[in-house]
Amino acid sequence: MPEQTELPPTQQKRNLRFWFLCAGGGLCAVAAASAVAGWMAVSHVNLGPFVSRRATAMLGRPVSVETVSITPGRWVKLALSGVKVANIPGGSQPDMVQVGKLEAEVKLSSLLHGPMLVRHVAGEGIHVLVERTPDRQPNWRFDTHGLPGVQSEKPPAPRPAPAAITLPSLVVPDDRSAYPTALDVVFRNSDVTYRTAHGSSFRTTLNTVTLQTQSATTPVKLVVDGAYNGQPVQLTVNMQSFDALRHTHTPYGMVVQGQSGDLKFTFDGTATDPVNADGLSGKITANTPTSRPLMTIAGMALPQDIPLHMEGQFTHAGNFWSLTQGKGTVKNNALSITLAELDEGTRGQPDRVKADIAFDHLNLNDFLGKEGASNPASTDMVLDVxxxxxxxxxxxxxxxxxxxxxYHFSDVSLTAAVTPGVMAVKNLSLAYLGATMTASGQIAAADQGKAHVQGAVALTKVDIDRFRRALGFQAVPLQGQVDMQMTASATQHTVNAVVQQADIAAAVAMTNGALDRKIIRAASADLRMLFHTPQGTTPVSCLLGVVSSHGGVGQAVPLRIKTAEGTLSANARFDLNRRWFDLTFGSQGKTTGRFALDIPVQVSGSFSNPHIGLARWSADGRAMLAQSERLNALPAGVKQFAQRNACYRAIAQ
Structure with a gap:
């Protein structure tokens, strides 16, 4: 067996590295192949059950998703269908959210380095129910304990109305820096319903919603075709780019054009929180020849058509809405709006409205009379408190x-407030036939749908001749201007009924006028009248009368007129409903000449055709002329007014 040659150490290390690299490369290749295979295979896997379990765990509420599929590629396609998010116990329907189907494509590279870019977003059959249960529990709050870094929401504790109004610039928007860019979006056959704790429903129907833009840097167009409470509404919104949207602390510009029936409106301005349609500030205009679409949206009915044109600076921030620098017309009545504010009430609290509105000329008959009515005297106003x-x-x-x-009034000013059970008139002032009226009082709720009206009224510079002509009286021998202080009260259903049935206590005074000399001579039965008839008038140094009435029927007792030629005492009864009166007057003997018999005179009959004759000199007549105790029965304000008149002392003695 031949002897093996041992490799040098350096060569051994190189071979070892080679084998490690080969093994590592193989493992990477296997991993990559597995990843690619898994990535390609994921499109054939239904992720619905997995997503359902994760969503249920995160939201703390049953969520079911029939299908969820992901198709890989340069643009990753996501599709889901049959989504249901359960409602809370006590809700009016089993599900809060239902989604028929929803699809979108996400650019793969944007998932690695944002912001995310999506396209071909399409949804259909999306139904959302936002409601409070009868015990006022909101269904839009979730137990989000499954979301990392998110605490479970708890219903906020009731809080009082804010002391200061939140301005749009102070609205703190959500962080928009990571918002995705959506190139094209289409939603069809969807709706959002809001249901109150009392069972009232407000439904926004979305037949078609489209959003289009070319890129993250180009303008965005949103078009909505839908309805609100069954009233068709179409919106076209031209907005800044998605890049501009992601600048969180910069107001986002938009132009909204809308139409609902014959109502057309526009908004040209900005929003500090555009995703939630909050922090709005800009110019708004509205035009409608009938106002019916506007009232339908508001859930109200109109007995007649009211043409409306309005424009001004609009603001919406949180619970605060306002319109300033406004102007327009309401049924051909031009107006300007210095201020109109709405502060939405917190939980269980009413909304609050403040307004400062001025009209050039306001014809209330156009609003209160029946459509096409030719008789303005039929105009009336229901007192509903x-x-x-x-x-x-x-x-x-x-x-x-x-x-x-x-009636035609001028220089009208009204400051009023509506609070529980009371409509308070803090101040009312107006001019009529040259006279000026100032008043204050309140209208309070009463039994059987009526209202209790009480008030204090002051009239100044009432020209006797002008008013007697307006009331249909014949010429009277007294000239000049009188002042009046009065209190009035009534419990009725309408304004006209209050005027006709009110209880009135008043004092009438004059400090500068003139009386026909013939009246002095006639009232004193001066014998000189047998030889010649005096001409001209005599100055009136003071006049004071106490007037009381109920239901248009009353009396003026006592009444004093002091002149240089004598002092007259008088009493009068009247019925404004029958347009009838009875006046008895006579001279005080100590103030007339030696030829005077001091026999009283009576004038009575209709306003337009009275009869004149001698009055019966009865004990009752004398007592009526001397009813000085009635001065003490006057209301405090009226009595103080009477005490400033020089004739007060003559009556009170």
Whole structure:
């Protein structure tokens, strides 16, 4: 046997390395072949059961997925179908989410170094139910203990309404830096339904949703064809690129154009959290010749068509919505909006609305009268006060002119608030026939669907001649302007019923006017009237009367008119419903001349055709003329007003 030659140590090391390399290469080749084989074979494997188990574990709620398939390639195709995510116990339906089918392709290289790039995203038959159970449990919160680094969500504790309003710039968006780019997306035959704890449902139907862009750096177009609460809605949204979307702290620009029936609207602005449609700020416009689509979306009904055009600066941040710098028209009534804010109530709390709106001229007959009604006197307003109003309202409304019923007011200003069970009128001021009225009061809920109205009213510069012509009176011998302070209360169902049935206590005063001299001579039965009739007027130094009425029927007792030629005492009864009155007046003997007999005069009859004659000089008549104690029965504010008049002392004595 020949002797073997031993290899040098160096050669032995080289051979050993060679064999190790061969073995390693073989193992790598086998591993690569296995990986390729497994990668190619994965498209034939249904991953649905695996995904169902993992999703159930992560969400803490039963999840079933019929099929999940992955097709490898430069673009990895993912397809799933028959997805169901169970609802919470007590939900109105067994499933919260149902997905008929969903497909997408993901670029393989973007999985290794993002952001992820997807294309050909298609979904159909996607149904989402978002609801609160009758005990107010939300179904959109999951027990996410299976997700690494994510704590299980707990329902937030009730909190009071925020003290300060959140501005759009303060909305903190989710981190968008890793958001994928979707080149084209199509969803069909899908819907999202929100159901409240009280069982009200609001359904958004998505017939077709498409999203298109050429690349991560080109603009994005979103088109939606659907409906809200059965009202068709179409949206076209032109947005910035996905690259711009990934700049988390930079507002994302968009232009939204929408249509629903005859309603057309646009929004041109930005969003600090566009994925959640939050942090919106920009110009909005809306146009509708009927307002019916808008009311259908809001879940309300209109008795008539109300043309509307509106534009302004719109803001939405969290629970806060606002419109400023607004202007437009409502049924041909031009208006401007200094401020309109909505702060959505937290759990169990009502929304809050603040508004400051000014009209050029507001014709309330257009809104309150029946469509096509030719008689404005039929206009009326129901007093409906809720014990649980939603929203709560704090508003200031003003108008250069207002038409209500047959009345035309100017320089109208109203500051009012709606709170549980009460509509408070903090201040109401207006001008009518040259007079100015200021008022305050409240409308409170009462039994049988009625409302209790109470208020204090002050009238100044009421021109007697202008008002008597407006009321249909014949000419009266008294000229000048009177002031009035009054309180009123009534429990009725409508505004017109309040006006007709209110209980009124008032004081009427004059400090500068004129009285026809013939009245002084006639009231005092001055014998000089037999020889000549006095001409002209005599100045009125003071006038004071106390007026009370119920249901349009009342009296003015006592009434004093002091002039340089004598002082008159009077009483009056009236019925505004029958347009009838009865006035008795006479002179005070100490203030008239020696030729005066001081016999009282009576004027009575209809407003338009009264009769004049001598009054009976009865004890009851004398007592009525001397009812000074009625001054003490006046409400405090009215009494203080009366005490400032010089005639008060003459009556009170």
């Amino acid at each position: 809720s014990q649980n109003p939603d929203p709560l309202i704090d508003a200031h409304l003003s108008a250069k002119g207002v038409t209500y019923n047959i």
